[in-house]
Amino acid sequence: MSVMTPVAEPPELKKYSGLQRAAALMLALGHEHGGPIWEQLTIDEIKELSQAIAQLGRVPAVVVEHLLVQFSGEVSSMTSLHGSFESTERLLEAVLPPERVKEIMEDIRGPSGRTMWDKLSNVSETVLAGYLKNEYPQTVAVILHKLRSDHAARVLAELPNEMATDVVMRMLRMETVQKDVILQVEQTLKSEFMTNLSRAQRRDPHETMAEVFNALDRTTEEAMLTALDEKAPESAERIRALMFTFEDLGNLLPAAIQVIVRNSNKRELALALKGSPEEMKQLFFSGMTERAAKLMRDDMSAMGPVRARDCEEAQTNLVRLAKSLGDRGEIVLVDPKSDDAMIY
Structure with missing residues (x-):
């Protein structure tokens, strides 16, 4: 054996x-x-x-x-x-x-948590108070009674003064709440509030604009960001921070670079690297076999002078490929604003 x-x-x-x-x-x-x-x-x-x-x-x-x-x-x-x-x-x-x-x-x-009340305690007090303003004060009292005290206090502070006072008075007079009442309130919250909250959660519009700017050519991108700097500097700064650029590929792990190399159009990859710093070239060559790296260098030399616009377009396409591979979970893209890795 x-x-x-x-x-x-x-x-x-x-x-x-x-x-x-x-x-x-x-x-x-x-x-x-x-x-x-x-x-x-x-x-x-x-x-x-x-x-x-x-x-x-x-x-x-x-x-x-x-x-x-x-x-x-x-x-x-x-x-x-x-x-x-x-x-x-x-x-x-x-x-x-x-x-x-x-x-x-x-x-x-929906917001993370094991029970409905855990989940509710993870909902922003502003959002939750906005929903509770339309409920009966007795129902609000039951809900706040079940929340963590610190979160209940923040929600209470967001309610209109008169309603908040009424809710407090009801909470003071509240006896043990019957189980079927709790279950009914819980079911209502689950079907009406939490489900709608999950559907209503939207991406930050700056994230959407960062993706749009990623798809622009370099000249147009810089022109639009410069214009945005004058009219909405905070938005311009957030978009820049959220954009995943060709330079950010330099933060990727070697395994991710290898996947990008395998999935890339080799002519386009050579064109993208042609206009990149030597460190970026070395990073991508390290993701190839020695023979493939030599052939790539030979192709880049044989190109002769190339237009900067063509290099930038090839680099943009390489970024799109990287983001596509990240969306499919085939590589990990590193957030340039953090030391932690994140899945896009």
């Missing part, structure tokens, strides 16, 4: 909690192998695990391999897994009825 040698725990595993390890495991198993496990979980367990998968982000291969030793042959070629709301929804659709998937996804897309 053979004895399996214990596999040393990779240091990367230490930053994952038990719940996150379970989430990575279920994501790796997929619906075919994970289906029987999902069927044994309660609705609360499914929600908790789904929330963890949706927020998982990138999982290093060494962690996946350690969690799935018996499937190491299958996962050893993977560089990472990417947990997202979309992959979570696809996974659940394969093992659960549509109505349960809808309920779970609406729940986990």
Whole structure:
């Protein structure tokens, strides 16, 4: 009888909690192998695990391999897994009825928290007070009674003075609230407020404009940002901070550079590097084989003089490729404003 040698725990595993390890495991198993496990979980367990998968982000291969030793042959070629709301929804659709998937996804897309009251405590006091202004004071009293005291205080301060006083008086006179009343209020909040909040959450318009500016040619981009500097300097600064530029590719991990090189048009890559600093050239050459790097250098030399506009266009297309690969979870793009990696 053979004895399996214990596999040393990779240091990367230490930053994952038990719940996150379970989430990575279920994501790796997929619906075919994970289906029987999902069927044994309660609705609360499914929600908790789904929330963890949706927020998982990138999982290093060494962690996946350690969690799935018996499937190491299958996962050893993977560089990472990417947990997202979309992959979570696809996974659940394969093992659960549509109505349960809808309920779970609406729940986990809302503000994070295990219970409805946890979630409500993560909603901005301004947003929550705006909703409660239209409710009966007695209902508001019940809701604030269930919230964390610090958050309830902030919500109370946002309510009109007369209404806030009425709510406080009702909270002072409040006896133990019947369970069915709590459940009814909770259901109303879930169906009317939390669901609408999830749907109403919109991206910062500066993020949208940053993507638009990324797609512009360099000359137009600078002209528009310069004009914006005069009329709305704060907006111009935020857009610049949110833009992912060709220079930001220099912050990528070597593995991400290799993926970009494999997926790029080699003629366009050569043109983009032709107009880039030597450090950027070296970064991309390091993502190629020695022979491929030499051929790329030869191609760049053979081009002779090229127009700056053509180089900038090729660089813009390379950024678009990087963002597309990031959207698909194939590479990790590094936020230039932070030391932390983030999935775009």
